[in-house]
Amino acid sequence: MTMAAKKKSASRSDATGAAHISAANLNRIAEKVLKFSEADETEVEIQFSTDALTRFANNTIHQNVAEQSLDISVRAVVDGRTARAATNKQDDDSLRRAVATALSLAHNQPKNPDLLRMLGPQKYQKVSRYFGPTAECSPQDRAKAVTRVCKMAEANKQTAAGIFSCGAVHELLANSRGLRAEHKQTRSEFSVTILEENSSGWAKTNSPDVRTINPDALASSASRKAAQSRNPRELAPGRYTTILEPAAVLDLVGFLFYDFAGTAVEDKRSCFNDRLGKKILGDNISLWDDVYHPLQTGAPFDGEGVPKQRVALVERGVPKNLVYARATAKKMKLKPTGHGFSLPNDYGEAPMNLVFAGGSDSVEQMVSTTERGILVTRLWYIREVDPYEKILTGMTRDGTFLIENGKIAGGIRNFRFNQSVLEMLANVEMLGTAVRSAGEESFEMVVPAMKVGGFHFSEVTKF
C-alpha cells in the first residue's frame, strides 16, 4: 500500500467544486476489482480528474465549465488472451460487471503469442507535480485574471479571446502480481488571442503550478503582436529564412514522436526506417525523452507500470535510439524503456516527454541577424503529407512578420507551408533556450526557438 493510501480518507472540495475521491478510496476500488476477478491475471487503472475552464471571447466570459470524472479500467488475462473493460461507476455490481466483461472479451478472441505476464512490484523515481494553489484556483480567481485581460484589450481598442483552466488528476495502476503505481498532478493553462480589424497575436503557456502563469504578461505579448502585424501585406510564396518561435517548433517536431516508437520501425512506417545511426539532421539537433526533466510533466511509469527511462533519441543529428514497450522490446531482444501504452493496443509505445537541446540565441538575436526572412508565432492545422520524408502542411497564424535588414518590417498575410521536418532539422542556423512550450497540434514539450534556412511556404491566404 502506498503512503497516500495509508492516509485517512477525507473528502474535500476544490476550485471545481468537485468532492475529491481520496487516495484511500482509489486504492479500495482497486483492491475490490482485483478481488472480484477470477482471471489468470488482472490489472486495474483508475483515473480521477477534476477540471475547470473559463473561456472568454469578445472581451467577455462566454463559457465557464467544471467537471469531475472517474474512470475505472480493468484488464483481464486468461489463457494468453487479454481485453479491457471500463466503467465510471464505483458500486460493487458495476465493478463486478467490468471485470466480467473484460474476462468475457478476453475469452472470445485468438491467443496472443506476444502477450507477456504482468509486471510485479516496481520502484519509481519520485516526481512532485501537484500544487495546492492550482487545485484551489477558483472560478473567481480565473474571472479576475480574465477581466484584467479583457479590460486591457478594450483599452487598446482590441478584442481578447482565450481560456484559463486548472485541474488535477490522480492515477493509480495496480495488478494481481502486486504492482502498485500512483501519480498525482495538477495542471493549469492560459491561452490568449488578441484581435484587431485585420491582425491578431497569440500567446499560451501551461504549468502544473498556476503561480508560474502570468496572464497579464501573456496578453500584453499577444497585444503587441496584434498591433505590430496590423495591415498585413501579401508576400510571394517561396523559400525563406524563417524564425519559428517555440510554439511553432513544437507543433512541427511533435509530428515526429511516434516515429521513435520501436513498433513504428518494426511496422516500417517510421521516417527513421533505414535511417537509424545515420546523420540526417544538423549537428545542433539533440533530443531526449525525459519525464524527469524539471520542465516536463507526467507519471514516472508507463501503461504497464514499467519505470520510465530517459532515452537519448537523437545525438548531434544522428537518430540513435527508439523507445520500447515490453512486448516490442522482447521481439527486438532489447530492454523496455517505460514508454508503453496501456494494453491491449496496436501502437506499442511512444516518447511523450520530448526535450530538445537548446542554444543561447534569443529570438531578438535571430531577427537582428536576418537580412530578409519571416518570423512565425504559431502554426495551425498541420497534417502529414508524406510520412517517410515527413513533409507536413499547415498554416501560419496570429502573428506572422516580414523581417528586413535585421528588423521586423511589419505583418504579412498568412502562408501555407509544405515542409519536410527532417529537412528543416538539417537546416537550423540558430537555437534559442529550450523552454516548456504549448501549441495546439502537439502535446507540450521542451523546445527552443529556431532560425531555419529555406523554409518552404507554398501558398498564401487572404488575411
Place this chain on the structure above:
Amino acid sequence: MRDLAHAAIETAKRRGATYADARVMDIRHRDISTKNGEVGTLAEGESLGIGIRVIASGAWGFAATDRMTREGVQACAAEAVAIAKASALAKRADVVLAPEQAFVDTWQNPFLKDPFRIPVERQIDVLLAADREMRKVKGVTVAEGSMSFRRIEQLFVSSIGSDIHQIKMQSGAGIVATSFAGTEIQKRSYPSSFGGQHALEGHELIERLDLAGHAQEIAEECVALHSAIQCPEGTSTIVLEGSQLGLQIHESIGHPIELDRVLGMEANFAGMSFLTIEKLNHLKYGSEIVNVVADARLEHGPGLGTFAYDDEGVPAQCTPIISSGLFTGYLSNRETAASIGLNRSSGTMRTESWSRLPIIRMTNVSLDPGAWKFEDLIADTDDAILMETNRSWSIDDRRYHFQFSTEIGWEIKGGKKTRMIKNPSYSGITTEFWNSCDAICSRDYWTLWGTPNCGKGQPMQTMGTGHGAAPARFRNVKIGVAFSK
C-alpha cells in the same frame, strides 16, 4: 435518472438560475482493432453522468459530475450557478436566448441488429478475414482493421419544461493496407480513411460494407502506388470521389457556417470564419448547381449528425446553407440566433458526453445530388485527375485556403480513366473552388459519409458529423502543390 435531472433543475433555480438544463447521458462503447493477423484493441466501456448548464446573473455556468446521487447532483447544480455568477464578473451584457417551445418526447434511431448483441468473436473474425486478404498481397507491410460501436442514451430536461429521451446507436468500420518500399510509404483504405464509414445504424452497416470483399483490391492498389506516376504540379480539372468531397464539404462549408465562429467565440482555438454576417443571402458561395443543406432529420439519412432534438432541446431541422450557389444559412444555437436577430435556433447544439458543454456543431451538412451518371461524367471529361480517399487535410483558421491530398488518383484522358497517379493533392480558396463546380453525380452515387473525429471547443470535444456527397467535377484547380519543391 429523471428524478435526479429534475432535482438539478430545481436546485439551480433555487440558487438563482433564470434558466437551467440538465443532460443525463449513459454511453456504452465497444472498440475492436486488428493488425497483421492479431487483435490489437479489444475494449468495452460505459460512462454515466450529468451535465448541468445554467444562466444566473445573466451569464453562463456549467458543471458536470458522475456522482449520480441526489447529493452529488445538487452539489453539481449549485456549482454551475456559482460558476455563472463568477462569469458575470466579466459580463458585457446579459445572455439572451431565441425563443423555444417545451417538448416532451422520446426517440430512437432505427437499426436492425444491435451490435452489442453480436458476439465479439464474430466481429473479430470479420476484421481478421479482411486482414488475411490484405496480407496475401505481396508488398503489404501493415494490414489493419477497426470497428467501433456506441450506444448513447440521454435524457434532457430544462427549466422551460422540456423532457426529451433519445437513444442513438452508432456503428462504424474500416480497413487499411500500408506498404513501405524504397523511400515511400503508401496506404489505401476502404471504404474511406481514418476509421472507415460510420453511421447511425446497427451491425447491418458492418455486414453491408463487406470489408473482406474489398481487401484485396485496396491492398493491390496500395502496392501499385509505388510504381505509379507522381501527381503533376499545375492547374487541372479534378473529379472528387464522394468520401473526399464529404471532407471538402466538412472543412470548407460545414465549419465556416458555424455561427459561434463567425461571432468570434472560437477565435482562440478553432478560429473564425470568412462568412461574416453581411454575406448572408448575398455571397455567391458556389456555382448555380451547388445546393447544400444542414439536415439533422432522420429523413435525410442515418448520419452521424442525425437526431430528433439537439442538446438544448431544439427539434432537428433542415437548413438551406447554399441555394443555387447563394449563401443562405448558418448553423446556430439559441444564443447566437438571438444575437443576429434570427427567430429560432437552427438546432445544432451538440455535446460529446455528459461532461462537456454543448456547442454549435455540424449536423449532416450535405451537397444535394446532381443529374450525372458517373460514367457519363468521366466520358465528358477530356483531361483531369480523379482523386479518391482522403490522406491529409488542412485549412486556415478563417476557412479560406485549403489543401487536401488523397491516397490515390487516376488520370482521365479523352473521357477515359487511364493511369494510376500517386501522391495526388489539390489546393485553393473556398469560394473560388465551389464556384468552379460544373458537374455533380446523381442520387445513385450519393452516400451519407460519417466523419467520426471532428474536433472543436475548449476543452476539446470530438463529434461525429454527416456529409452526403456524390462525385463532382471542378475546373481550374491547383494541383500538386503539396509535393512542390
